[in-house]
Amino acid sequence: MRRCNGRHGFTASQTLTAVAIIAVFALVVAFGFRGRSGQHGRQITIARMEVVIAGLEKYAIDNGAVFPTTEQGLNALLERPKHEPVPHRWRGPYIQDPQALTDAWGVPLRYVSPGGDTRVYDLWSNGADKAEGGEGADADIQSWKRSTMWP
Secondary structure (H helix, E strand, C coil): CCCCCCCCCCCHHHHHHHHHHHHHHHHHHHHHHHHHHHHHHHHHHHHHHHHHHHHHHHHHHHCCCCCCCCCCCHHHHCCCCCCCCCCCCCCCCCCCCHHHHECCCCCECEEECCCCCCCCCEEEECCCCCCCCCCHHHCCEEHHHHHHHCC
């Protein structure tokens, strides 16, 4: 027959072992999600950029193939611009959700018009690191590389 000495619970070594196992598990899970969340952020940003691109195309259709200027910016998709060139056939808003004008990391999408080379505009995000360049989740997302870099 077993005698009960009033002591219940784990020993110190058992507690330390359990804490170590939980910590290792937490690190594995955290680093696993970190990689996925970066990719998830890229997917959200790409989806938002697609919404903005569609809005820009609608704007140009309504306004004689003229896109908003850099100064007018992407807000021209939400509100009629007040300075030149004022679009005379503005039928917006061209996007419904102002959040589409930011990337997944809360940074406003960057827009210039005219764009580089012969592009009518450039639209981009600097990615998760919020700095130019980078790789993986930190890589820039650029409208002019849509066919080669976007899924």
